[in-house]
Amino acid sequence: MAAQDFNFLLATDSYKITHYKQYPPNVSKIYSYFECRRKKGSQFSECVFFGLQYLLKKYLLGQVITEDKIQEAKLFYQMHFKQSVFDEESWRKVLEKHNGRLPIRIKAVPEGWIVPRGNVLFTVENTDPDFYWLTNYIETMLVQMWYPITVATISREFKKILAKHLKATSGSLEGLDLKLHDFGYRGVSSQESAALGGAAHLVNFCSTDTVAGLLMAQRYYSCPMAGFSIPAAEHSTIISWGRSREKEAFERVLDQFSSGPVSVVSDSYDIFHACKHIWGDELKERVMERSQDSCLVIRPDSGDPAETLIEVIKILGERFGCSLNSVGFKVLPSYLRIIQGDGIDLVSVEEILTKLSDEGWSAENVFFGCGSSLLQKLNRDTLSCAFKCSYVETEGKGMDVYKQPVTDPSKGSKRGRLLLRRNSDGLLETIERGAGKPEEDLLVTVYENGSLVQDYSLEEIRKNARLRDEDVNPTLHNQDQELLRNHILNGVH
Structure with missing residues (x-):
């Protein structure tokens, strides 16, 4: 209409x-x-x-x-x-x-x-x-209003979890605003849902593929460009080459986007084979030629999110090496990163980041994408939103x-x-x-x-919603971390 x-x-x-x-x-x-x-x-x-x-x-x-x-x-x-x-x-x-x-x-x-x-x-x-x-x-x-409020709230809860682990395993919050990418456009109920939910996520992060949210921020919140993305492959652009030519499909992406970061979904057939033998062997030199500003972002997209990502990062660490950051956690070379966009919600992000740190890996290595759990798996009861009458005047008397x-x-x-x-x-x-x-x-x-x-303006709103000191606590004891994980699990399940 x-x-x-x-x-x-x-x-x-x-x-x-x-x-x-x-x-x-x-x-x-x-x-x-x-x-x-x-x-x-x-x-x-x-x-x-x-x-x-x-x-x-x-x-x-x-x-x-x-x-x-x-x-x-x-x-x-x-x-x-x-x-x-x-x-x-x-x-x-x-x-x-x-x-x-x-x-x-x-x-x-x-x-x-x-x-x-x-x-x-x-x-x-x-x-x-x-x-x-x-x-x-x-x-x-x-x-x-329940919808944008709830999305903005959930998005900020993601940010708190990401900030806690990023600070604990890297010593800073650099890059936090890009750590959670909005993958939710196709999974919502309408264009307006995509606009409202997409813009609500942009209160907390600057990473999105949901164009409707960007347009809403532009038209209604005076923000010329509220979020950013990178060129990325999808399964159709990989499997259209056929199974035997997966290496050529990957190579084509590297050729077409030789500068700037690029994301390549790599689980069309066997994510572990792709990481070990294609990225880590046949195309290893091509990958190593890239820089931090033109990094390759490998995307797993199936299997258990935590287990798959841990195995992927181990393979990449073996093939490309890693270094220790200022707080003693392992970091892949700056030209190589991972984005996990399948099965992501507040529970799985906490689980993945905890397992990564337990294995000695910094949260610097990974980005996350979230779709339905960010924009769709919620309702008015998630935050118990209500509108009620509390005062009336009759014949001048309140x-x-x-x-x-x-x-x-x-x-x-x-x-x-x-x-x-x-x-x-x-x-x-x-x-x-x-x-x-x-x-x-x-x-x-x-x-x-x-x-x-x-x-x-969105700029004012982002300042209002910024994280507080108590939202970022890298010194939680193991017992406190366990209590937090249990609270999240109980809250969702």
């Missing part, structure tokens, strides 16, 4: 069409909020806030209500409900009174902020008492409201107007019931009455 054809009136759960008939008489304000609920035993204790600006710019700016769209919605909902429940009169009042712009205010944490779960992330309220029902009408669209289901206390909601502040320890905390000092509030007005009030 082209942007100009988008009908905001049809971008909600259909049952919300009937809600204007259900609120108490004389309601003038509905105030709701969004959070990633805190959940005991969850794998993730914090989240990365990202993606709201895209939704606002794409769908909610300027005039979103027109007479044609009102008539389209009227006919659609008449057919859908088989009765007249669409509030044509109120929507026309939005058109006439506000020129089709939404009388809504949204306040949110700055994009890229790392927020402990259980805190308010954004609030929504109507600015015109005639249109109190609009607040929760747009819930459906805004709750889709009332704090909440839900408190006896069958599941974790689904209890917050009460009243909310404020996000830093406490005396510098930690973020949510203040409920309209308490707290307004000047302490860290929520920023980002949208008001159809206009964007705050516009973040």
Whole structure:
């Protein structure tokens, strides 16, 4: 659907069409909020806030209500409900009174902020008492924030694991931003998922093949080029030569991309044979002619990720030699690296990097690619994302409201107007019931009455999401490492 054809009136759960008939008489304000609920035993204790600006710019700016769209919605909902429940009169009042712009205010944490779960992330309220029902009408669209938030959060968890091992086995974080490559474009549900998820990954890393994410960062977050890639082979370009000519297929790639790094998938038939006899013998001199800036990146793509990669790096070490870095870990020659893109998730990355270090290899030697575990194997429950009403005004009187289901206390909601502040320890905390000092509030007005009030660049967002000192701990004892691995395994499985 082209942007100009988008009908905001049809971008909600259909049952919300009937809600204007259900609120108490004389309601003038509905105030709701969004959070990633805190959940005991969850794998993730914090989240990365990202993606709201895209939704606002794409769908909610300027005039979103027109007479044609009102008539389209009227006919659609008449057919859908088989009765007249669409509030044509109120929507026309939005058109006439506000020129089709939404009388809504949204306040949110700055994009890229790392927020402990259980805190308010954004609030929504109507600015015109005639249109109190609009607040929760747009819930459906805004709750889709769960997706970029979750991808950005998972991507950052990868970064924390990679940073810990890279620092421990190399003494620095050089090259960290390129360590996790987004392979997920073909594995997501739509072009928009690829754009949102791909851009969310780019909050943390600069390595991707997901063009849709790059375009979103360019168009909605003022970043001309947010991520980078290198020429790479796929199985079709290798097996098209036939099994007997695998060496020629590899050689063709080296010829065509003699300068700059290049990645070659090498498991079409036998990854170990390819590493030992083709790369490590027949083409050894060609490989050694390359430089750090033109390194060959060998890609295994099948088998047990940890076992295969360990065997591959051992073979390459035997064939090409290795050196010890400043902290005593083995590093392949600078012209040779490995990328593991099959079977990668938070568990397998931790396992692979642990086994590598146990075998004396630095994390410098490897890059990772991730597809479905980064962009697709997740849902709204991964971070328990929820949008709830917490305050209403009726006849000028405010009332704090909440839900408190006896069958599941974790689904209890917050009460009243909310404020996000830093406490005396510098930690973020949510203040409920309209308490707290307004000047302490860290929520920023980002949208008001159809206009964007705050516009973040990806550069700003990346600074907000950068790793903290406590995220990078190369001195964990073996017992602590085991506890961490067990936590990850239990969280996923």
